[in-house]
Amino acid sequence: MTTTGAGAATPVETPTIYKGLAGVVVDTTAISKVVPETNSLTYRGYAVQDLAEHCSFEQVAYLLWHGELPTDGQLALFTQRERASRRLDRSTQSVLQRIPDNCHPMDVVRTAISFLGTEDPDEELSTPEANYDKSLRMFAVLPTIVAADMRRRRGQDPIAPHHGLGYAENFLHMCFGEVPDPVIVRAFEKSMVLYAEHSFNASTFAARVVTSTQSDIYSAVTAAIGALKGSLHGGANEAVMYDMIDIDRPDRAAQWLNARLDADEKIMGFGHRVYKNGDSRVPTMKKALLDVANHLGETRWCEIYTELEAVMDARTGIKPNLDFPTGPAYYLMGFDIASFTPIFVMSRITGWTAHIMEQVASNALIRPLSQYSGQPQRSLTSA
Numbered sequence: 001m002t003t004t005g006a007g008a009a010t011p012v013e014t015p016t017i018y019k020g021l022a023g024v025v026v027d028t029t030a031i032s033k034v035v036p037e038t039n040s041l042t043y044r045g046y047a048v049q050d051l052a053e054h055c056s057f058e059q060v061a062y063l064l065w066h067g068e069l070p071t072d073g074q075l076a077l078f079t080q081r082e083r084a085s086r087r088l089d090r091s092t093q094s095v096l097q098r099i100p101d102n103c104h105p106m107d108v109v110r111t112a113i114s115f116l117g118t119e120d121p122d123e124e125l126s127t128p129e130a131n132y133d134k135s136l137r138m139f140a141v142l143p144t145i146v147a148a149d150m151r152r153r154r155g156q157d158p159i160a161p162h163h164g165l166g167y168a169e170n171f172l173h174m175c176f177g178e179v180p181d182p183v184i185v186r187a188f189e190k191s192m193v194l195y196a197e198h199s200f201n202a203s204t205f206a207a208r209v210v211t212s213t214q215s216d217i218y219s220a221v222t223a224a225i226g227a228l229k230g231s232l233h234g235g236a237n238e239a240v241m242y243d244m245i246d247i248d249r250p251d252r253a254a255q256w257l258n259a260r261l262d263a264d265e266k267i268m269g270f271g272h273r274v275y276k277n278g279d280s281r282v283p284t285m286k287k288a289l290l291d292v293a294n295h296l297g298e299t300r301w302c303e304i305y306t307e308l309e310a311v312m313d314a315r316t317g318i319k320p321n322l323d324f325p326t327g328p329a330y331y332l333m334g335f336d337i338a339s340f341t342p343i344f345v346m347s348r349i350t351g352w353t354a355h356i357m358e359q360v361a362s363n364a365l366i367r368p369l370s371q372y373s374g375q376p377q378r379s380l381t382s383a
């Protein structure tokens with residue numbers, strides 16, 4: 001479009017502005033594909049629903065990083081390395097113990113990753129091998145950090161990683177001192193698979209922006225954690241549960257929701273930048289939530305879920321996103337609400353680092369343009 005600015009001698013191009021980069025395709029990726037029209041999400045070509053049903057989280061992490069599912073031998077080697085890297089060293093432990101426990105647990109996770117970077121003598125090294133090693137280390141140690149922080153806030157001592165347990169069982173054991181029923185373990189593991197990767201979402205894009213300047217992987221992950229913390233992104237899984245607790249009873253849900261919509265408030269856990277007709281991951285996670293609720297005989301949150309979903313759909317047509325079923329599922333599993341988004345980090349570290357490695361392999365500095373909307377140029381002497 002061409003306009004003539006006031007007083008301008010020549011025509012000025014007015015660029016189209018894509019606020020929030022909505023609808024803008026900024027690069028290619030071979031890691032995952034989101035097709036909102038068909039409600040489909042694939043990781044490296046595999047449907048996420050199939051991966052959640054049939055694969056362990058370790059297999060999915062391997063797939064995201066390597067592009068292929070592991071053979072039995074590759075998986076054995078991979079899990080061996082993961083299990084050997086779970087422990088937190090003393091210096092990281094002592095840094096984390098000094099963080100005030102009234103801060104948000106996402107601040108702890110962000111600080112921990114940043115500190116891991118300071119301890120890595122090869123922090124700046126970004127060869128594929130070095131970045132893979134660092135990714136695997138962050139993947140392995142994050143559950144230890146999240147579980148220890150949750151227990152510290154409860155006044156409990158940390159529980160050391162159990163090398164005989166798989167990823168999901170080990171995390172639950174470090175949180176609660178026991179491995180829960182397989183129904184809970186599988187539901188938790190499915191949430192890990194579903195949260196792992198989602199193309200150019202805000203936190204992944206933040207990681208890619210940092211990587212594009214040739215900064216290090218810890219800096220990129222630290223930025224991604226900061227982006228995920230916000231309630232329009234990963235922070236929504238916590239907000240959903242605080243809202244459900246506020247609602248308290250299914251018969252209060254409709255009135256609660258209508259009052260929020262009348263006040264023009266956003267309802268957490270609903271809506272999505274890409275999916276406009278429902279999030280591809282929700283049916284799988286909703287089923288996992290129902291499995292947990294039925295197993296525990298506690299259906300109140302599912303009833304509130306159903307009410308909110310129906311009233312929201314009738315009034316706005318806006319559907320739940322993945323954070324909506326995951327919030328109550330994590331609550332029923334026994335996690336503290338403030339740890340829900342750090343648990344999301346434990347999963348998304350796989351997607352973030354896959355994208356960081358992809359960005360390194362085919363880098364271009366990410367630097368969009370803006371249209372200036374401030375004061376016209378003026379002279380200091382006339383002020």
Ligand SMILES: CC(=O)SCCNC(=O)CCNC(=O)[C@H](O)C(C)(C)COP(=O)(O)OP(=O)(O)OC[C@H]1O[C@@H](n2cnc3c(N)ncnc32)[C@H](O)[C@@H]1OP(=O)(O)O
Pocket residue numbers: 020231232233234236265266267268269270271272273274318321322323
């Ligand atoms: C894993 C994840 O990160 S999933 C996302 C988690 N985030 C949330 O659940 C937070 C709540 N949801 C939202 O705020 C939004 O749906 C977002 C940020 C996720 C996506 O939003 P965008 O693509 O930018 O759409 P936008 O916010 O412009 O919404 C479009 C319209 O739908 C409305 N809308 C979208 N989501 C919601 C919602 N959750 N509650 C109420 N209205 C909503 C907006 O008010 C807007 O209406 P308008 O056109 O009349 O102004």
Ligand SMILES: O=C([O-])CC(=O)C(=O)O
Pocket residue numbers: 195197198200201202272273274321322
């Ligand atoms: O894709 C997005 O914008 C947000 C999301 O669902 C995710 O990161 O999983």
